[in-house]
Amino acid sequence: MGAVSFRVTRRAASALAVVLASTLTAGNTGGPAAATSTTGPSATSGASAASATVRSTTPSTARTSLAVAAKRQSRVFRDGDGREVTLRGFNVSGSTKLYENSLLPFRSTADAARSAQAMRDLTGANVIRFLISWEGVQPSPSTIDHAYLDRAVEQIRAFTGRGIRVLVDYHQDLYSSHLFDQGSWYTGDGAPEWVVKAGGYPKESCGVCFLWGQNMQTNEAVRRAARDFWRDRRISTPEGEVGVQEAFLRQATAAMTHIRQRLPEQDFAAVIGFDPFNEPYDGGLEGESGLEWEKTYLMPFYQRFRAAMDAAGWAGKPAFVEPLVFWNTGFFEEGGFTAVGALGTRYVFNSHFYDGARMTIDPSPASDGVYGAAMNEIRDRARALATAPFVSEFGHKLSGNGSDRTPWMVRAMYQAMDSGVPGKNWWRTPAAGGDVLSSTQWHWDLYSGRHREVMNRNPAKVRTEGDAWNDEDFSVVAADASGTLATRLDRAVLDRLYPSAVAGDVLAFAYEDLARSGYGGAGQQRAWLAVPSSMPNIAALVRDRRFGVLVWREPAAAPVAPTELHLPASFTAATTVVVGDVATRAGLPASGPAAIATEAGSSTAHRLLLSPSGAAPGTVHAALVVGAATGPAVTPAQLAAAAAELAAWKEQRFPT
Incomplete structure (x- = not known):
């Protein structure tokens, strides 16, 4: 090395x-x-x-x-x-x-x-x-x-x-x-x-x-x-x-x-x-x-x-x-x-x-x-x-x-x-x-x-x-x-999910990869990013799924480019869930406040684009990104409940 x-x-x-x-x-x-x-x-x-x-x-x-x-x-x-x-x-x-x-x-x-x-x-x-x-x-x-x-x-x-x-x-x-x-x-x-x-x-x-x-x-x-x-x-x-x-x-x-x-x-x-x-x-x-x-x-x-x-x-x-x-x-x-x-x-x-x-x-x-x-x-x-x-x-x-x-x-x-x-x-x-x-x-x-x-x-x-x-x-x-x-x-x-380019300042980020302890699919699978019991709707949404959370602050001047996160291959356009103040939705379109795009130089790797609309300088955003290719279908009611929990958590941990 x-x-x-x-x-x-x-x-x-x-x-x-x-x-x-x-x-x-x-x-x-x-x-x-x-x-x-x-x-x-x-x-x-x-x-x-x-x-x-x-x-x-x-x-x-x-x-x-x-x-x-x-x-x-x-x-x-x-x-x-x-x-x-x-x-x-x-x-x-x-x-x-x-x-x-x-x-x-x-x-x-x-x-x-x-x-x-x-x-x-x-x-x-x-x-x-x-x-x-x-x-x-x-x-x-x-x-x-x-x-x-x-x-x-x-x-x-x-x-x-x-x-x-x-x-x-x-x-x-x-x-x-x-x-x-x-x-x-x-x-x-x-x-x-x-x-x-x-x-x-x-x-x-x-x-x-x-x-x-x-x-x-x-x-x-x-x-x-x-x-x-x-x-x-x-x-x-x-x-x-x-x-x-x-x-x-x-x-x-x-x-x-x-x-x-x-x-x-x-x-x-x-x-x-x-x-x-x-x-x-x-x-x-x-x-x-x-x-x-x-x-x-x-x-x-x-x-x-x-x-x-x-x-x-x-x-x-x-x-x-x-x-x-x-x-x-x-x-x-x-x-x-x-x-x-x-x-x-x-x-x-x-x-x-x-x-x-x-x-x-x-x-x-x-x-x-x-x-x-x-x-x-x-x-x-x-x-x-x-x-x-x-x-x-x-x-x-x-x-x-x-x-x-x-x-x-x-x-x-x-x-x-x-x-x-x-x-x-x-x-x-x-x-x-x-x-x-x-x-x-x-x-x-x-x-x-x-x-x-x-x-x-x-x-x-x-x-x-x-x-x-x-x-x-x-x-x-x-x-x-x-x-x-x-x-x-x-x-x-x-x-891995990671914030490759954030329009503003990253305040916090964490990712649960659910990687196994062994090789070739062997070994234990254990979540390390444990959602507290006070957030039951988010806990239910992410259970047995890979997910990440990004919190960031808007810059003083209006951004000229979106916030980008690399999406792991298992986070597909159809099965990726985004919860937060920028957007709350299941499935990613090619345009809009939460959209999917290919990574430069690749036809198979993708990134998530987050584009807040009209946010004031200093606004704090939070986005929960979930790979929901497995598990039960995500319902609109689940999304709304998880969004409410995330918003309350953000205000408590990152008061504006």
Whole structure:
């Protein structure tokens, strides 16, 4: 994954900008004609055509672009229409760590298009975290591989052409695969071979390690390499002496410049920002605390990367910056940016979350509200840093010891990102749930279980199973023999009702997915979002059904676009029920105050459009959305009674 170390288991400015804007050699300042290509085959042309086929359904550039904006006491993402946006999607993908994939998520643009279409259709995802590799961009000190970047651009367009936004991520784990011996139990990804060779690192050894993330704490080669990066150690290369971090920032500037130039304006508008460094770890605190290390080394690096973004034409997009990897793992927690001051809206607080305890020593299953405190910690840190939060990795393994608990663990993570209040308490204290968290789950691998990766350049170690990397298996999808993608987790966990764009401010949101605790329809089915006995008509309406509740406040100026919620596949036009002040009805028409429309880039995924008519600024709305494909027919009397209960509840919990 990107992996947390103790995930235990797995896991200045203007002058600098001028320097960083220069490319590495005079001969490598142009486009593909000037590039040296060292990676796999060129992208196929099929997916470019596929992108074009859905371009007419893609939202406008203004509506697609995002900014971090104020919301009372917090910061959220807003689109060009001023709507509060929730981003939900997946990482694509751990395959970027693999040489069989030429260090890109997909082997061809056609594969990217096929994956993007399946993601949009199966889950309604509206964002991906797109991994690239320093080694892929800069295979030698004097080379920027523009062909590699062009393939990345085409793969990105396969997603933006289907209405999916993109966060680009410079990925690394354990610094580099080139630190590891052919016989090693583990491997890494990130830095190119020429950087590692120049470092002169000792023979790698993790010692008594059962989990790959322990290398960050015990493998001296990995630790020294990281320490050199943060201290910008000067190294000698065939092209002369250079600082390690300086070299990274130069190639990053060149890469971002090229991506900006190659992406059409509409596609670039759908790129939400850049993640400069996956899961930073210190390499040795040397007597400092994690907070001091973040302030002394990590934040200055992010400021330099921010200057590189500005120089490369990314000034209007935030840097999605991650704290020290250990900050919220449950073990040896340090960091979290509490000593760096406010980040502001040119940065996003970008956290990962994995349940370190349940990945190692805690055998208990997940349950209602179990991750509320962890997700609220992310909300609180972002609020204190005066920016928006984002959870760019979370999840759990899908095979091996403990994977029987994965469905409800992932369910509980989504529940806590929807609201920081347990379902049993939500109706009593909905406003205490905090903002809905945007996120990308780890991960979406088109090639899951069908890899052929030569690990650490050792032909005797060919990895085929799972993610083909350090024995991980996290992909939520897999392809069958015909290439058709299907979800490996219960689709009810992944294809969720969520408020994708709200005209105003979200005040509260919760969703009951009724996902089973096992795989393939097995296991328990238990509702977590319990309706209190004081609301018997709503309780009867939602019993044994999936449903969600959204409460939002009208903006100061009249909205120019509707409020939108992604509808899971089981919420059909004929069987979706809406109850609230905007509309109360069974069945959704194609127009009106509560209407159904297809998601951009899909003919099978749908969204609910809510358009209040003539509401005054500051008006609070509430909508109960129910998937009523099962159970008894919903009667007009039931609807009226449920609407009366919802209205009374709204006035009590959100008085105007």
